Amino acid sequence: MTDIFHALADESRRLLLDRLFEKGGQSLTDLCEGFPMSRQGVAKHLGILEKANLVSVHWQGRSKLHYLNPVPLGDIVHRWVGKFEDARIAALTDFKDQIEDNQKPKQEKRRA
Amino acid sequence: MTDIFHALADESRRLLLDRLFEKGGQSLTDLCEGFPMSRQGVAKHLGILEKANLVSVHWQGRSKLHYLNPVPLGDIVHRWVGKFEDARIAALTDFKDQIEDNQKPKQEKRRA
């Protein structure tokens, strides 16, 4: 949970995911191509993405191929974002009422 | 984008959102109730949630009332996570192929 959101909270990592979205099975060297960062920097980011299970890897000889792993993200984030969806729907009807309800006691005094 | 994911990448902040999900319009003092942290700590977290637009506030006298703001999250995250959804669907059919395709050249050699 924390790992996933934390992994996504970085532009470089989101860019790496974009690249893997465009084309899976890229090696570290592939992903370093045109990336404004040292190889080690990219490797670290990929490590974080791996640990968050957003990227899965597959060794092939001396090359480590990286793939986008969409499954856990879909499961976890969706469930969590769903909570916001619910709130969103509720908000359409309740948001203003909610505020007004909380204001009422004070407003009554103000009115008096 | 970064702000939103970063804000969500912390258990304390997710807990605060949970609380606001249960009941909107809580003040800082309300939210501190039973929270294992100093008031300033909570205030900082709320500040981060505000900056990420996940929480909106409404001043009322000396009380700052906090509300879950589901709209921007729904919009932004959904669009971004949607990309993963696409990959997820594609993955159901392509994931193994993708790997196998990348293995083929080497496997042919191995086979030969």
Added chain:
DNA sequence: TTGACATGCAACTATATGGTTGCATAATTG
């Protein structure tokens, strides 16, 4: 076997983060 290539590991630096405490300010109550 030797050299080249892909990656990993470790140490280091600067800055960001999560948390604290202390004091200042603004609004409510009596």
Added chain:
DNA sequence: CAATTATGCAACCATATAGTTGCATGTCAA
């Protein structure tokens, strides 16, 4: 007005993070 209450601001600390460089290891090709 005075006391209380709700919040904000600032400094500080420990640790984590993003990035670097240098070297070690493992795999492929000639």
